[in-house]
Amino acid sequence: MSAAAADAATPALLSVEAVSAGYGGATVIDGVSLAISQGEILTVLGKNGMGKTTLMKTIMGFVKAQAGRITLAGEEVTRRPPHAMARAGVAYAPQEFTIFQDLTVEENLRVGVPDDRTFAERVDSLADVFPRMLERLKQRAGTLSGGEQKMLIMSRAVLAQPRLMLIDEISEGLQPTMIDRMAEVLRATRERNGTAVLLVEQHLSFALSVADRFAVLKLGQIVEQGPAGDPGAASVLVHHLKV
Numbered sequence: 001m002s003a004a005a006a007d008a009a010t011p012a013l014l015s016v017e018a019v020s021a022g023y024g025g026a027t028v029i030d031g032v033s034l035a036i037s038q039g040e041i042l043t044v045l046g047k048n049g050m051g052k053t054t055l056m057k058t059i060m061g062f063v064k065a066q067a068g069r070i071t072l073a074g075e076e077v078t079r080r081p082p083h084a085m086a087r088a089g090v091a092y093a094p095q096e097f098t099i100f101q102d103l104t105v106e107e108n109l110r111v112g113v114p115d116d117r118t119f120a121e122r123v124d125s126l127a128d129v130f131p132r133m134l135e136r137l138k139q140r141a142g143t144l145s146g147g148e149q150k151m152l153i154m155s156r157a158v159l160a161q162p163r164l165m166l167i168d169e170i171s172e173g174l175q176p177t178m179i180d181r182m183a184e185v186l187r188a189t190r191e192r193n194g195t196a197v198l199l200v201e202q203h204l205s206f207a208l209s210v211a212d213r214f215a216v217l218k219l220g221q222i223v224e225q226g227p228a229g230d231p232g233a234a235s236v237l238v239h240h241l242k243v
């Protein structure tokens with residue numbers, strides 16, 4: 001079999017085919033199609049309110065698709081509930097702060113792994129990623145700074161060693177040094193575990209620095225796609241993201 005034929009025979013890790021979804025009777029994302037291969041980072045960019053979060057919530061099962069089909073490694077997962085998506089190896093880092101404020105850092109991290117043994121095996125891997133989390137395992141999560149809370153959200157997703165991470169605007173409100181750190185973590189996680197990433201962003205330079213490909217979502221539809229390394233990508237994207 002030629003390499004091209006082998007590629008065609010291997011299903012994408014995530015495939016979103018003509019998916020529409022929204023709230024009540026309203027459609028917010030309208031016939032969206034995209035695919036992500038194992039270990040690939042795709043960034044979906046778009047201005048506020050274009051449907052980026054709705055797309056992620058539809059993949060994760062928080063919002064039920066009105067039409068279309070979603071597959072994970074060739075298996076249909078359309079309208080599967082979020083816990084089933086998590087068990088299938090999809091980790092979701094939402095835009096909102098979703099940590100348990102009254103629990104410790106360690107207790108928050110344990111939520112992301114199936115059992116104590118797995119936690120014990122994996123926790124030290126955070127030393128390469130976010131060593132500060134290891135120093136603060138016993139600290140109450142609510143006392144962390146905003147940037148540290150985002151680190152905790154990412155650490156929890158990384159510890160799950162997912163096949164696919166859905167990450168919603170992780171760079172929002174972060175200092176530039178922390179944004180660089182997030183980029184390193186995403187690259188390292190992909191290298192180490194072959195994790196694929198769907199990265200929803202408005203921060204253009206961060207998104208292009210980590211992604212292999214980009215897609216632009218405008219009023220619920222994909223209007224542009226391409227390789228993130230294309231010399232013209234940034235100017236095309238600035239055009240779509242300008243207010």
Ligand SMILES: Nc1ncnc2c1ncn2[C@@H]1O[C@H](COP(=O)(O)OP(=O)(O)OP(=O)(O)O)[C@@H](O)[C@H]1O
Pocket residue numbers: 023028046047048049050051052053054055095
């Ligand atoms: N729970 C909801 N109920 C009703 N409408 C909603 C709900 N959540 C989002 N919307 C609407 O869906 C549209 C798309 O919102 P969405 O959050 O998906 O966009 P976004 O591109 O992620 O924007 P942002 O960057 O501001 O998060 C908006 O018009 C928004 O008002």
